[in-house]
Every structure is written in C-alpha cells, then in structure tokens.
Amino acid sequence: MAGIRDLYQILGVSNDASAEDIRKAYRQLARELHPDVSADPSTEVRFKEVTAAYEILSDPAKRQQYDRYGGSGGSGEMPFGDVADLFEAFFGGGGFGTRRRPARRTRTHRGDDIFAAASLTFHEAAFGAHRELQVERMRICERCTGTGAAPGSMPTRCRTCGGSGQMQDVRRSIFGTVMTAHPCIACEGTGEEIVDRCPDCGGDGRVPRSDVVTVEVPPGVSDGLELRVQSAGHAGRAGGSPGDLYLSLQVSDDPIFERRGQDVFAVLEVPMVQASLGAQLDVETLDGVERVELDPGTESGTVVRLRGQGVPNLGRRGRGDLFLTIQVQTPKDLNKVERELLEELAKLRGEAAGKRAVVRAALRRPS
Numbered sequence: 001m002a003g004i005r006d007l008y009q010i011l012g013v014s015n016d017a018s019a020e021d022i023r024k025a026y027r028q029l030a031r032e033l034h035p036d037v038s039a040d041p042s043t044e045v046r047f048k049e050v051t052a053a054y055e056i057l058s059d060p061a062k063r064q065q066y067d068r069y070g071g072s073g074g075s076g077e078m079p080f081g082d083v084a085d086l087f088e089a090f091f092g093g094g095g096f097g098t099r100r101r102p103a104r105r106t107r108t109h110r111g112d113d114i115f116a117a118a119s120l121t122f123h124e125a126a127f128g129a130h131r132e133l134q135v136e137r138m139r140i141c142e143r144c145t146g147t148g149a150a151p152g153s154m155p156t157r158c159r160t161c162g163g164s165g166q167m168q169d170v171r172r173s174i175f176g177t178v179m180t181a182h183p184c185i186a187c188e189g190t191g192e193e194i195v196d197r198c199p200d201c202g203g204d205g206r207v208p209r210s211d212v213v214t215v216e217v218p219p220g221v222s223d224g225l226e227l228r229v230q231s232a233g234h235a236g237r238a239g240g241s242p243g244d245l246y247l248s249l250q251v252s253d254d255p256i257f258e259r260r261g262q263d264v265f266a267v268l269e270v271p272m273v274q275a276s277l278g279a280q281l282d283v284e285t286l287d288g289v290e291r292v293e294l295d296p297g298t299e300s301g302t303v304v305r306l307r308g309q310g311v312p313n314l315g316r317r318g319r320g321d322l323f324l325t326i327q328v329q330t331p332k333d334l335n336k337v338e339r340e341l342l343e344e345l346a347k348l349r350g351e352a353a354g355k356r357a358v359v360r361a362a363l364r365r366p367s
C-alpha cells in the first residue's frame with residue numbers, strides 16, 4: 001500500500017518496542033518537532049504524523065489492532081491512504097491534521113437527463129438535419145415558481161436534518177467510530193420542508209409537461225454519436241439546474257455511398273470499351289453531378305479521388321474525400337455482330353480468344 005509509512009518507523013522504534021520505549025521515542029521527537037520549537041512547516045506535518053503514530057501505539061488495544069490489520073510486513077492490505085486516514089479510522093474523523101475530508105454536499109438538485117434517439121439518413125448525417133422531438137419532461141411549476149409551497153407560503157427548514165440536507169451516520173468498527181454522511185430522508189437532501197404543499201405540483205416544484213424540443217443536428221455526425229442538448233432535460237428541484245437531453249444518433253446505410261470517417265467510397269462501373277478508349281463521365285456525387293475524366297486504358301481497380309467531396313468535418317472546417325473505385329465491366333450477352341467484332345479485334349491483336357482457345361498466361365505479383 002503506497003502512501004502510508006509504518007507507525008513504528010515514524011517513531012523510530014522496532015516492532016517489539018516496549019510501551020516505555022515508545023513513550024521515550026515520542027517525547028524525544030515531540031521536543032524536536034513541536035511547532036513552538038521549529039518554524040519549518042515540514043516539521044509540523046512530521047509532528048502530526050508522530051503524534052498520530054504515538055496515539056495509536058501507546059494504546060494497547062489500538063496497537064493490537066494496528067499490528068493485526070495495518071502493521072508493516074503484513075499482507076499490505078491496509079485500507080488507508082495515509083496517516084490521516086488511519087487516524088480518522090481510529091478516532092472517528094476527529095481533529096488530526098489539516099486533511100479532513102469535506103462532507104459531501106447534496107443540496108443541488110440537478111434535474112435528470114433525458115435520453116432519446118433519432119434516425120438520420122446518410123445525407124442528413126453528412127449535411128445536417130433539423131429534428132423536432134416530442135419530450136415528456138418535468139418543468140418548473142408555474143403556480144409556485146418551483147418552491148413546492150402553496151401560494152402565499154414558503155418552504156421552511158427541514159426539522160429532521162436542521163436544513164443541512166444530510167444526516168450523520170455513526171458506525172462503530174474495529175478501528176473505532178467512523179462517521180459518514182448521507183442525504184436526509186425526510187427532505188431528500190434539499191434541507192427544506194414544505195408544510196403547505198402547492199396544489200399543482202404536490203410540493204415537488206415541478207410538473208410533467210409534453211414539450212417539443214428542436215434539435216439542429218450539425219453536419220458531419222456519425223452513427224452512434226450522442227448529441228447533448230444542454231438544459232433540455234428535466235427541471236431541477238429546489239433551485240437545481242436542469243438536466244440535459246442526450247440524443248443518440250442512428251445513421252442508416254446508403255445504398256451507394258459507404259462512409260469511413262469523413263471519407264466516402266463508391267464503385268464506378270465503366271463499360272470495357274469506355275475504359276479502353278476513355279470518356280468524360282457525369283457522375284452523381286454527394287454534391288450533385290460531377291464530371292469524372294476517364295483516361296484511355298483505365299484499368300479495373302483504379303481509384304479516382306475527388307478531394308473535399310466527402311462528409312464535412314464535425315465542428316470544424318473542411319471535408320473528407322470521395323473515392324471512386326473503377327470497375328471495368330466485361331460485356332456479356334453479346335449478339336452475333338458484337339461477337340464477330342470482338343473476334344476480329346482479338347485476331348488483330350494476336351490474342352487467341354474463345355471457349356476452346358488454349359492460351360499461356362503469366363502471373364504477376366499483386367501490387
């Protein structure tokens with residue numbers, strides 16, 4: 001366990017030191033380290049450490065507990081971060097050191113978040129969308145303006161917790177008394193008690209309402225993304241801030257375009273003759289019709305990159321690219337004239353072709 005030093009080491013005595021040895025060691029150290037004697041702030045910390053160690057080791061029962069649960073050379077399973085924690089466990093969070101843990105405040109009653117989902121098309125995700133969501137949520141009660149008290153009355157201090165919103169829990173453990181805090185059950189941590197409840201909200205200060213929340217989905221979002229609409233969740237209680245609305249986005253696949261990040265991929269099929277002779281191709285991209293120049297002799301697998309024609313970056317300038325992979329189509333279902341033309345071509349090029357043609361073909365390494 002990091003952070004804590006062995007109590008015997010702190011006093012500079014051995015583990016089997018007698019009560020008298022421990023007392024002597026402490027007195028010696030206390031004389032050297034006492035804040036009245038030394039002005040060095042680091043010795044003050046050391047003094048507190050020494051005092052805490054002595055408090056534990058000078059008490060036979062506590063020493064026995066320490067030896068059993070927290071001693072050096074043991075399992076190392078000491079449940080304390082440092083000496084202050086150890087002291088707190090032994091003495092119930094009393095006055096040791098400057099390191100008292102602040103009690104957790106539970107008075108802010110932030111409203112709960114609301115979780116909703118929206119489906120978007122590929123194009124909506126790419127270029128943004130507008131959604132109007134029907135949301136059932138708690139809003140501030142207009143009759144009592146959120147206090148929960150009937151008009152003309154005011155909330156009073158909770159009698160159970162005295163207005164602090166929390167209750168102290170005192171627990172005895174093997175290390176002594178341990179104090180913990182939990183929210184007051186009577187006022188649910190608000191610290192307020194409402195005697196005369198508002199008839200509209202029954203004292204909650206909020207009423208359920210069905211609202212339309214408008215969400216502008218920015219360009220460039222992707223599937224699985226959660227949009228946070230600040231303060232669009234449930235209203236808070238007792239002056240707490242409202243929760244948020246989280247909108248989980250589901251983006252449907254597009255039949256043509258495949259998205260990877262902000263880049264978009266598609267296959268551009270071109271007939272064999274066009275691939276061989278070249279052509280100007282008008283292609284329907286994300287931004288409308290775009291002219292793609294196909295060089296003569298274009299091979300299958302050639303990738304045409306249209307820069308800046310992918311999906312816009314989310315929350316910043318620029319766009320991904322559009323990648324078109326050329327796939328050369330082999331003509332099928334040839335009629336008689338077409339077949340004769342291709343056979344003529346094959347003859348001209350000295351390339352044997354046809355079902356019965358036996359050709360010696362070479363392999364090459366994939367690139």
Ligand SMILES: [Zn+2]
Binds near residue numbers: 162186187189190192
């Ligand atoms: Zn209370």
Ligand SMILES: [Zn+2]
Binds near residue numbers: 141142201202
């Ligand atoms: Zn009300």
